[in-house]
Amino acid sequence: MAESKKVYTVPEKRPSSKAPRVGNRTSYSLAVVGDVTLRKGASPASVGAAIVVLAVVYLASGRLGLELAHYQTNATLIWPPTGLSIAALVLFGRRLWPGVFLGAAAVNFLIGTPVWAALGISAGNTLEAVVASLILTRWLRFDPALARARDVLVFGGAAAFASAISATVGAATLLLAGSLADRDPWVVWVIWWLGDMGGALLVAPLIFVFAKGGPKWRALTARKETWVVLSLTLVGSFAAFAARPGDDSSQWALPAVFLPFICVVWAGLRLGPRGAVGTAAAAATITVVRTGAGFGPFAGTSPDAAMLLSWAYATSIGAVAAILAGAIAERDTAEAARKAEEDQRRALEKQVAHAEELERLGLLAGGIAHDFNNLLMAVQGNVEVLRRSIPEAVDPMVLESMSPIGVATKRAAQLCRQLLDFSGRRSPNAESLSVAESVSEAISLVRGSIPRRVTIEVDVPMGLPRVDADAGQVNQILMNLLLNAGDAIASDAGAIRIVARVIDETAPWSGDVLPTSTGPHVELVVVDDGPGMDEATRRRVFEPFFSTKDQGRGLGLASVAGIVRGHGGAVRVRSAPGEGTEFAVLMPVSECESIIERENAREAPAVLGRVLLAEDDAAVRRVVERALQDIAADVTLVEDGREALEALGGDTPFDAAVLDVDMPHLDGTQVVRALRGRGDRLPILLVTGRPSPRLIALGEAYLEKPFSAAALKDALHEVVAAKASPGSPSEPKISPVVAGYLSARGRQPESKKA
CATH class of the missing domain: 3.40.50.2300 (Response regulator)
Structure with missing residues (x-):
């Protein structure tokens, strides 16, 4: 099996492993042999154990196949070990070839084949499996899951070619050993080739789909339809091959021969590749065994014709099942891709609609804030004029009454700034900022507002690239996220973790607000281990005036989203009940590290x-x-x-x-x-x-x-x-x-x- 150096990471909380590549799909080279796990780079003992197991299984299936031999003891019209050996080498690697050789040699020794002839036949069987696996995995990009009709056709061609190699070596070896007696070498070659190809077509697809195909076994066995199809297949097959030729019931059994084909098609359409191939294997096994025992419509002819008809019938069922399995898998793959594309399109439409809604709200909020700021300007300015123009001796209560007006004006101005932040129209005064310094400053500002039982863990390297951002707005983002995390943990002991790293522009990133700037970004993540949020709440966290707190205007996280949009960055939230909350913010990396400095400024005139x-x-x-x-x-x-x-x-x-x-x-x-x-x-x-x-x-x-x-x-x-x-x-x-x-x-x- 061709090997790939690419490292594939398995889902979270599982160790990653290197995976060989089979065809155009990734397949973990992993087999369980007893208590031994065989994988790429496995120990010699594990490989040796797998070889021994393969040899024993080959021997058992070979003895079963020879029970069907009628023309020559070394050749049979159905040879299951061929499918077994090809499947083993394709799935688990060509290094298991000694198991094929040992198993084949043991089969031939047990039937009295001379030693050197047995070794020659075993070499041909081994070469057959090695060549087939080499053609499939290295040259034809075969997928053992039989996920495409192409894979079925490719496998059939490779099996026919490799079977010809084994038949040629085997027939020639028997001819040179003088073991053919008066039998025609050409007939022996044809029987050998047909038997190996039949075994490959019947057994290998069964192993392939059982190891790699679909649907999942639990889902398949849980369906009543599975057992109905299987029962009809068994009943129909036994009915077709229940009577001996010449019996009165034999003429009534003949129409039942077609029932397995119907069941195979039914299984393929409704039960997927595993259902189709499994049904075909059951029908083919009953056909071959019962015909060999002298039952069924094929047994009424000569032994050669009977076995040839049973071979054609069994391999036809197997071919139909394999082709149908590939077609069904290909259809399912296309349907899954279409559904995924449709889901992605709908998600994008929702995201665009949400962005348009936020845009409309932003326009409204920006307009309101602008007009309101003018009103506040008039209020604040006139209060200052009154404060300067009214002597304190006149009426101290008047000056005292002006102070709440000034405080209210400042709070209203802050609310306007939050509205502008949410709208994304309060453009940042960008400068080159150190993320580590900004995090440190924000923590010092909010530490007193977060319960002491809540620890703050920081993993922000000082060597991170600087970002182009407004220092005040970045502080506002960090303070809002930290205070939000502290409120989520509340009085319980917990931890807030702040992590930062560089994200390359080619790295995939999805979020509630997507980046509009290009180039690398710094990802800043704030994680808390609070109670988390359900999906309904998570979807609304960035909406203005939405809050789950008893106190608060619901503009904190809304302004975070607006500030991030204004910087061309992105923001994402992940949360689930009982799993805490993670906010991630992307900010564009600064293109220049310099900070503008004033040079040689002169004093302005006082008046x-x-x-x-x-x-x-x-x-x-x-x-x-x-x-x-x-x-x-x-x-x-x-x-x-x-x-x-x-x-x-x-x-x-x-x-x-x-x-x-x-x-x-x-x-x-x-x-x-x-x-x-x-x-x-x-x-x-x-x-x-x-x-x-x-x-x-x-x-x-x-x-x-x-x-x-x-x-x-x-x-x-x-x-x-x-x-x-x-x-x-x-x-x-x-x-x-x-x-x-x-x-x-x-x-x-x-x-x-x-």
Whole structure:
């Protein structure tokens, strides 16, 4: 049997093993011989035991076959050892050939064949099995499961060719030994060839399908139909060969000869390869044995004709069964492939439908968050104005009442950020991050919120490639997963395991959110040994506002999925009741390891001259105007992008501009492109309630709403300072941090270009 060096892994919790390859299917070279397990690389004692067992079985089947010999004691029209030896060498390897030789020699010795003639015949029998197995396994890619009609035809051809070798060697040996007497050598050759081929066609397929075929024995024997077919086959076969020729009942038995064929077809269509071949073997055995005993319609002719007819009948049943078994297996394989493809198509359709649903929810959530951020901007800004304008001596209770408003505003802003995370439209400010450092930081932040009885085990190599990701959002992912795992374990003692590894882009990966980025990824897995989830809960874990907790908004895991989508990564959850839960996240490996640094930045002036503010929302415009009046001598207000572009293109110079991203006519990004396109290096700070990839790709500093007056002042000062730093006039340097936000995803800032 041809051997393959490929390692095949058996299911989890079982040791892997190397498997030889038979044809185009993988077959474990494994046979149980008594208490000895024979496999590739087995000990000499195991191989020797298998050889002895094969020789003994060969001898027993050979003695049975010789009971049918009528023309020459060494030749019979059905020779079962041929099928046995070919099947043994195909299934378990050609190294068992000594068992064939020893068994054949023992058979011939017992019937009085001269020693040298017995050895010659045994060599021919051995050569027959070796050649057949070599043709099948090495050259014709034969599948012993008879899973295709091609395999049946290939086996029939190989058996006919190999049987001719044995017949030629055997007949020639008997002729040279003078053991043929007055018998015709040609007739002996024909009987020998037909007997070996008949044994191969009847016995080998039976062994093949019993070892490799289908369906499973337990399923087959559990069906009532199996026993009905078997009973009809036995009854029909015994009825056909029950009477002696000339008896009154013989004419009534003749029609029963056709019943086994019907049963074989029935078994093949309904019971699969094992049913068809098993039924044929039962019918053929009864036919040959009863004909040899002088019963049945074939016994009424001469002994030679009787045995020839019984051979033709038995081998025809065997051939029909084998061909039918191959056809049925091929049909089942095609049907299984079609069903698998259909299941895969349905799963993909469900996944696409789910993605479209999430897309719609994301659009809705993103729009709500954007508008809500503008409202919060107005609330927060006006509260700050009131706080500064009302002296504490007037009414301390007024200032005290403002504090809950500020806290509520911050919580509402956090909720908006979660909505944007879920929608995937809060674009990350990607930078090259160390996964190990991010894990360590997240653990330090949540350790106090996880019960002490829950241990956290970390297996994250420091040498892992860095990932392109937003540091704050990665922390949010890790904290949500760790807190979720801690909540799942609750008060019980348990463990949370964090594991990370590199996944190649060619590695198969399936999940609830599939990766959209190419190249290698880092897989980060968080596993807990809590109670697990049922399938209904597992399917809904990433839905917004779905939660199994008494407290919580149900946006934690939803935002995880959104953040991962925004990074072009993937996420998967596996869980079952009583088996804990596993979350796996894929993040793209960073293409560059550098972190942008600010170079030679100059201090911005404490007070700016003229600042342009473009904001379409009147309430937000008033709040931002008040904040800018503290750092600018003059603030010019416009309501849309077209007015902003006209004002900036006029004769009055500006020291800086604050532009809202979402405005009518022209949005903030279009204004910036127009200005940069004509070489204007004006310091610009964009403000938005919904960061987007378009904004990130622009390469300008931006500030996310709602923001405080202090954050606005710091951001604007930093933008002005960055523009004032020395550099090429055509390639101004961009500050890397503007209130914690700077675009760096997918490209280096223009100041880093060579």
